[in-house]
Amino acid sequence: MEKGFFIVFEGPDRSGKSTQAALLKAWLEENGFDVILTREPGGTALSEQVRKILLDPNGKVSPLAELFLFSASRSQHTAEIIKPAIAAGKIVISDRFTLSTEAYQGYGRGLPLDEIQTINNIASESIQPDLTILFDIPEQEFEKRMRAEETKNGTDRFESEHLDFRSKIHKAYKDFAQRKGIKKIDASKSIDDIRKEVLRLVKEIIIK
Ligand SMILES: Nc1ncnc2c1ncn2[C@@H]1O[C@H](COP(=O)(O)OP(=O)(O)OP(=O)(O)O)[C@@H](O)[C@H]1O
Numbered sequence: 438m439e440k441g442f443f444i445v446f447e448g449p450d451r452s453g454k455s456t457q458a459a460l461l462k463a464w465l466e467e468n469g470f471d472v473i474l475t476r477e478p479g480g481t482a483l484s485e486q487v488r489k490i491l492l493d494p495n496g497k498v499s500p501l502a503e504l505f506l507f508s509a510s511r512s513q514h515t516a517e518i519i520k521p522a523i524a525a526g527k528i529v530i531s532d533r534f535t536l537s538t539e540a541y542q543g544y545g546r547g548l549p550l551d552e553i554q555t556i557n558n559i560a561s562e563s564i565q566p567d568l569t570i571l572f573d574i575p576e577q578e579f580e581k582r583m584r585a586e587e588t589k590n591g592t593d594r595f596e597s598e599h600l601d602f603r604s605k606i607h608k609a610y611k612d613f614a615q616r617k618g619i620k621k622i623d624a625s626k627s628i629d630d631i632r633k634e635v636l637r638l639v640k641e642i643i644i645k
């Protein structure tokens with residue numbers, strides 16, 4: 438059996454990752470592909486438990502504990518879901534992956550990036566995405582979406598961080614966009630325009 442594909446969606450909170458991940462999954466399935474849509478932190482029973490701890494607005498978690506919790510979640514997710522699905526020829530879409538750790542725990546919390554990259558490699562068993570799509574959202578647009586949802590659903594521990602933290606996350610993703618192999622998308626465009634752009638990028642790798 439041919440090896441599958443591993444596609445990762447990255448970007449700050451509210452940049453539209455989950456919206457587009459669901460649309461991509463639907464398109465791929467309509468076109469006969471076998472798809473696993475998963476997310477970080479989460480994706481397995483253990484990881485969903487960890488997700489609850491990590492996102493609890495009242496929780497107290499040190500930066501280093503946070504790094505290891507995310508990493509524990511990722512190693513389970515990699516071993517239980519991602520690797521077997523790719524080996525079985527499926528297309529795996531992960532809503533966030535290792536770059537989120539570099540952004541939030543590295544740029545955000547100030548932990549050393551080289552150490553984070555080492556831990557990321559261990560937790561992910563060094564699997565590399567075939568495609569990473571980075572959702573680039575201007576801070577004003579982010580604030581607008583944030584306010585629209587806050588009233589509806591409340592905020593999690595990361596979303597309630599102050600402006601300075603969020604600016605660091607935006608800076609992180611700006612830097613990552615320069616890295617080789619990362620495809621940036623303007624997330625302030627319409628949902629349908631972004632959907633088409635995502636499809637174009639995905640077709641480049643899956644249709645040979
Ligand atoms: N292109 C777009 N234009 C305007 N609003 C959008 C767009 N894409 C998504 N939204 C809206 O913005 C909000 C955030 O979208 P979504 O949940 O997909 O983002 P996310 O990147 O998954 O966020 P999080 O990191 O918080 O999970 C939702 O209310 C969604 O409907």
Ligand SMILES: [Mg+2]
Nearest residue numbers: 454455456532
């Ligand atoms: Mg989401």
